[in-house]
Amino acid sequence: MGGSGSKAKGVWPFSGSGGDSGNDGNEQSLARMKASRNATPFVFTRRSSLYYDEDGDLAHEFYEETVVTKNGRKRSKLKRIQKNLIPQGVVKLEHPCIHVDFPVILCEV
Known part of the structure; x- marks a missing residue:
């Protein structure tokens, strides 16, 4: 209700590995996945x-x-x-x- 989900599936800000490998071609979600690997x-x-x-x-x-x-x-x-x-x-x-x-x-x- 009122919220929208992320377009990158299976990506958590603290996870060590990303979910999708970017099949939709969205460069922004790929950059977010790479940056999230360094998060603590x-x-x-x-x-x-x-x-x-x-x-x-x-x-x-x-x-x-x-x-x-x-x-x-x-x-x-x-x-x-x-x-x-x-x-x-x-x-x-x-x-x-x-x-x-x-x-x-x-x-x-």
């Missing part, structure tokens, strides 16, 4: 969800405490800071993970 099922890096602020602190979110006076009473509120934040970027994983598209069942219950 492991993921060694990931994009971090942490940010650096102006002071160099690293966190998911940053807040600033502000004092609000209402009816003569002072209240403190936290204001979320969203400007001047720099994403941490790509982080190397301590232990490699298995890619979500790895086509093999590792454990069956």
